[in-house]
Amino acid sequence: MMPPDxxxxxxxxxxxxxxxxxxxxxxxxxxxxxxxxxSLGLWGLSVVGLLSLLQEVSPDGGGIGGGIVVLRMGxxxxxxxxxxxxxxxxxxxxxxxxxxxxxxxxxSLRTVEQAHQxxxxxxxxxxxxxxxxxxxxxxDLFNLFVFFEILLIASFALLALGSQPGQLRETVKxxxxxxxxxxxxxxxxxxxxxxxxxxxxxxxxxxxQTTSGELDPTLTILALVFLFVFGxxxxxFPLYFWLPGPYFQxxxxxxxxxxxxxxxxxxxxxxxxxTLIFRHNPALTHExxxxxxxxxxxxxxxxxxxxxxxxxxxxxxxxxxxxYLILGIGLLTPQALAGALFYMVxxxxxxxxxxxxxxxxxxxxxxxxxxxxxxxQFHSIPLSILFLLAALSLAGLPxxxxxxxxxxxxxxxxxxxxxxxxxxxxxxxLLTLASMLKxxxxxxxxxxxxxxxxxxxxxxxxxxxxxVFFIVGIGLFPGILYSVAQTAAAQVADPRxxxxxxxxxxx
Amino acid sequence: MEFVIISxxxxxxxxxxxxxxxxxxxxxxxxxxxxxxxxxxxxxxxGGLKRGNPPLLTTDAPYVDPLPQALVLTAIVIxxxxxxxxxxLAFRVRxxxxxxxxxxxxxxxx
Numbered sequence: 001m002m003p004p005d006x007x008x009x010x011x012x013x014x015x016x017x018x019x020x021x022x023x024x025x026x027x028x029x030x031x032x033x034x035x036x037x038x039s040l041g042l043w044g045l046s047v048v049g050l051l052s053l054l055q056e057v058s059p060d061g062g063g064i065g066g067g068i069v070v071l072r073m074g075x076x077x078x079x080x081x082x083x084x085x086x087x088x089x090x091x092x093x094x095x096x097x098x099x100x101x102x103x104x105x106x107x108s109l110r111t112v113e114q115a116h117q118x119x120x121x122x123x124x125x126x127x128x129x130x131x132x133x134x135x136x137x138x139x140d141l142f143n144l145f146v147f148f149e150i151l152l153i154a155s156f157a158l159l160a161l162g163s164q165p166g167q168l169r170e171t172v173k174x175x176x177x178x179x180x181x182x183x184x185x186x187x188x189x190x191x192x193x194x195x196x197x198x199x200x201x202x203x204x205x206x207x208x209q210t211t212s213g214e215l216d217p218t219l220t221i222l223a224l225v226f227l228f229v230f231g232x233x234x235x236x237f238p239l240y241f242w243l244p245g246p247y248f249q250x251x252x253x254x255x256x257x258x259x260x261x262x263x264x265x266x267x268x269x270x271x272x273x274x275t276l277i278f279r280h281n282p283a284l285t286h287e288x289x290x291x292x293x294x295x296x297x298x299x300x301x302x303x304x305x306x307x308x309x310x311x312x313x314x315x316x317x318x319x320x321x322x323x324y325l326i327l328g329i330g331l332l333t334p335q336a337l338a339g340a341l342f343y344m345v346x347x348x349x350x351x352x353x354x355x356x357x358x359x360x361x362x363x364x365x366x367x368x369x370x371x372x373x374x375x376x377q378f379h380s381i382p383l384s385i386l387f388l389l390a391a392l393s394l395a396g397l398p399x400x401x402x403x404x405x406x407x408x409x410x411x412x413x414x415x416x417x418x419x420x421x422x423x424x425x426x427x428x429x430l431l432t433l434a435s436m437l438k439x440x441x442x443x444x445x446x447x448x449x450x451x452x453x454x455x456x457x458x459x460x461x462x463x464x465x466x467x468v469f470f471i472v473g474i475g476l477f478p479g480i481l482y483s484v485a486q487t488a489a490a491q492v493a494d495p496r497x498x499x500x501x502x503x504x505x506x507x
Numbered sequence: 508m509e510f511v512i513i514s515x516x517x518x519x520x521x522x523x524x525x526x527x528x529x530x531x532x533x534x535x536x537x538x539x540x541x542x543x544x545x546x547x548x549x550x551x552x553x554g555g556l557k558r559g560n561p562p563l564l565t566t567d568a569p570y571v572d573p574l575p576q577a578l579v580l581t582a583i584v585i586x587x588x589x590x591x592x593x594x595x596l597a598f599r600v601r602x603x604x605x606x607x608x609x610x611x612x613x614x615x616x617x
Contacts (some may be wrong), residue, residue, distance in 0.1 A: 130534070141576055149585045156592055168600050168614040172532065178538045182528070182589075186546035190553035193575065226522055259514055 002052040004069045006045065007086045010094055010137060013042050014130035017236050022123040032109050035122045039105045039129075039137025043098040050091040050484075057088070057487055068501035070139070078139075078503050079203040085139035085502055088488035089341065093268055096345055099470065100352045101129050103463035105201040107252040107356050109137065110459045111363065116161050116251070126160075128154035128257070133476060135265050137155045139502055141192070141199045144269060148233070152178050158254055159246055167249045174246040181232040188225040195222070202502035205276045216280055223278035223285050227270065235319050236326055237295040244303070252359020255311065258320040259318050260352035264313060264344065267325050274329055275337065275492045280289050289330030294421055297323030297428040303433040309441060310358045310368040313435055314351065316393070320428055321347050327421060328409050336412035338489035342482060343409055346393055346401030346474050353390040353467035357383060358462045361443060365450045370442030374449035380457050384444045386468050391440065393471045395433035401474035404482070512552050519545035532597040539593060543586035550579045573580040 024030050039120045057067030073082040086094075104123070131151025138144050160171040193199055195218050196207055208219065228239070235243040241439075247259050253483050270289075278285055289493045300320030324347075328340025358368050360383055365373045377384040394402035396407075406429055413422040474481050491497050519541050526538025561570055569591035601607045 142581075146581060146585065149589070153588060153592060156596075160596060163599055163603060165603055168596070168603055171596060172600060172612065174610070175596060176527070176535060176539065179589055179593065180542065183539075183542040184548045186543075187549050189578075190546070190549040190575075193550075193578075194553040194555075199578075 002045075002049050004071055005067055007049060007071055007137065008082060009045060010042060010049075010133040011084070011130055012504070013038065013045075014126040014133065018123040018126035018130065021126065022074055022120055025118060025120055025123065028117070031117060031122050035105050035126070036109065038126070039098065039102045042129075043095075043102050046091065046095045046098045049086065049302055050088070050095050053086065053091055054484065054487060057491075067487070068498065070502050079198055079200045081501065082143060083139040083200070084137045085202075085498070087491050087498065087501075088484065089271070089492055090136040090268075092341065092345070092484060092488055093264070094133050096212060096264075096348055097129065097132050097136070097261050099467070100257060100348060103352060103356065103467050104253045104257045105109055106321075106463035106466070107256070107359065107460065108251075111251060111253060111359060113162075113251075115364070119161060121161065121177055124154045125257075126150075126157050128158065132261055132265055136268060139201050141201060141273075142189060142205070144187060145182070145504060148185070148265070148269075149182060151262070151265065152182070160251055160307060161250075163247075170245040170249045173242055173404075177232065177242045180436065181229050184225060185229040188222055188229065191218075191225075192222050195219070201272065202499045205279075206503060208280055209495070209499075219278065220281050220284060223274070223281070224277070224288075226273055227285070227288070230266045230269040230273070232266070233263070233291070234270060234322055234326075235263050236317075236322055237292050237299055239402045240296065240300065240319045240322075242313055243319060244307075247315040247318065248309075248311050252356055252362060255359070256352040256355035258330060259314065259355050260348045263318055263322060264325075264348060267322060270326065271329055271337075271340070271492070273412070275332070275468060276495045276498055279332075279495065286330045286332050289326055290418070290421060293323045293326035293330055294424045295323075296320065296326060296425060301428050301431040301435065305431060305438070308370050309353070310361060310370065310439050313439055314354050314358060317432065317435070318351060320432065321351070321394070323428065324406070324409055324425060327425065328412070331412055331418065331421075332493075333412055334486075334489045334493040335415060336409065337492055338482070338485040339405070339409035339412045341480075341488050342485040343405040345481060345485075346471055349467045349471050349474075350390040350394040353386065353464050353471070354394065356460075356464045356467070357387050357390065360457055360464070363455055363460060364453055364457060366453060367450070368443075370439065370451050373443050374446045375444070376448075376458065377444045378448055383457060386461070386464050387444060389468050389472060390464075391436040392433075393475065395436050396429045397433070399475050401471050401478065401481075404475070404478040405478070408482070408485075508556050510581055512548055512556065516545045516548050519548070526559075530608045530610060532600055532609060533594075535609070536590065536593045537596050538587065540590045543582070543590065547579050547582050547586065550575055550582055 021031055053067045067085040071084040128151050131147050134147035135144055136148055156175050196204055198204055232239045247255055297320050300316055303316035307313045324343050325340050328336045337505040362368050393402035410425050411420045523538045523541035526534045554572035557571050597607055604611055
């Protein structure tokens with residue numbers, strides 16, 4: 001059992017580390033050592049936190065109770081003070097973030113250029129982690145905005161690090177689009193506050209549940225504006241146009257973290273707001289989510305198929321996979337929500353692993369363009385095996401983790417008779433397999449072509465091995481993650497659980 | 508009074524949109540900062556505009572909602588940081604590309 005106060009460490013820990021690292025930014029081994037130690041420590045702590053939440057969950061007459069930790073800053077009661085809320089969903093996301101964080105730090109130890117490191121690579125990375133963890137743990141929409149801005153400013157600086165021409169161009173696009181989205185976030189917050197008189201998520205949900213339907217039109221409009229804002233961050237159709245560029249440019253470690261985690265913060269925000277707050281008119285909002293999900297799935301994977309560069313294919317894939325997550329949210333049954341969460345974990349792991357592998361390919365050959373490399377399987381067999389495991393999991397081949405993810409989401413679709421969306425999901429999976437095979441054929445298979453740089457690849461592999469280890473582990477023992485996902489979905493599917501935990505209400 | 512502020516918000520948004528659609532990055536940055544001003548004003552209005560009342564819950568007298576002021580203060584700080592970053596970015600683009608026109612940034616793919 002972990003003391004509740006320790007949950008604040010996921011937000012405070014990274015920022016203190018960042019300050020410490022920034023103070024000693026010229027001290028090379030200190031930077032690496034402390035980064036590795038802190039990321040490993042927070043990872044361990046997040047696993048302990050998740051386990052202690054799961055321990056506390058208890059069936060509570062028909063529903064589910066316990067397993068939600070509420071931290072009141074300055075001990076101000078819920079609707080007034082700043083709160084952090086850790087339920088199973090948000091802790092799972094924190095564990096996932098820290099897992100990818102560890103892998104990226106391990107990878108960065110070997111790949112980050114000296115100049116980048118002196119220009120605050122590690123401090124910025126920890127500020128990014130702080131923003132992401134904070135966004136997952138906050139129980140207040142305004143603080144969600146603040147944490148979004150924190151992770152944005154860190155990601156801006158990391159993207160621009162080095163100031164290569166192509167990098168600057170993509171940073172400009174990313175900055176302008178995100179700042180516009182943030183403005184809309186702020187405007188909709190002000191309208192929401194004017195309408196409901198609160199920004200605390202649980203209080204909002206409670207007020208929306210208890211008031212009569214006269215506010216519905218305003219709330220529906222607000223829900224759609226929030227969907228626009230979070231959809232821009234999560235890169236759903238038709239707002240994904242910005243994504244492939246910025247995720248293509250930075251160094252491989254950053255691409256892995258951006259591609260794996262950053263868009264998922266937007267998905268999590270949609271997950272949280274559309275399961276907890278905006279449930280008054282599912283016939284409109286959640287149907288819209290389904291349509292957007294279907295289009296996102298298909299157009300993302302079409303984009304991937306049309307590209308000829310490993311990193312670009314992976315970037316378009318992010319979009320396609322986000323479609324599956326949104327599909328789970330749109331279906332809004334406990335089964336589908338559990339499916340969406342179960343989908344998220346192996347997919348984030350596989351996506352980050354693949355971006356790191358793209359980084360290794362780049363280190364070995366100097367490029368990731370499919371036509372410029374080939375036959376890498378002769379050069380490094382372990383790398384090829386890692387790629388195959390991650391790629392086939394992403395495409396959803398049994399017995400890898402991705403198969404169970406797709407299976408659960410689509411099964412939930414079948415259960416409530418949404419066969420059209422299930423069909424689109426299966427088609428998307430098939431095309432995903434096709435584009436993964438395209439990378440395999442281009443980069444690993446065939447005759448040896450392209451340059452080979454005289455670098456040892458072994459030191460680059462530990463981070464990737466870590467991620468692939470979890471993918472294979474989930475594939476072999478899907479029951480463990482599935483029960484976690486079911487618990488999280490049970491907490492999320494019934495907003496009263498969350499509301500009661502935060503506001504201390506009893507039915 | 509609220510009507511005046513809301514009209515100002517509308518004007519700021521209009522000008523911001525016009526500037527964001529311009530070719531030159533510096534104008535885009537100014538447009539973004541106008542956007543954030545508009546959003547900050549909207550936050551301020553969201554608590555209702557009242558004068559001369561204390562921002563406390565405990566007094567019996569009518570009180571002013573203190574929360575929007577706390578929110579707007581946070582939002583101002585954030586938009587200040589973001590604008591500073593965007594300005595430096597525009598400056599850097601000018602240095603690297605020799606121009607801050609957005610269409611000059613195109614190309615150089617692959």
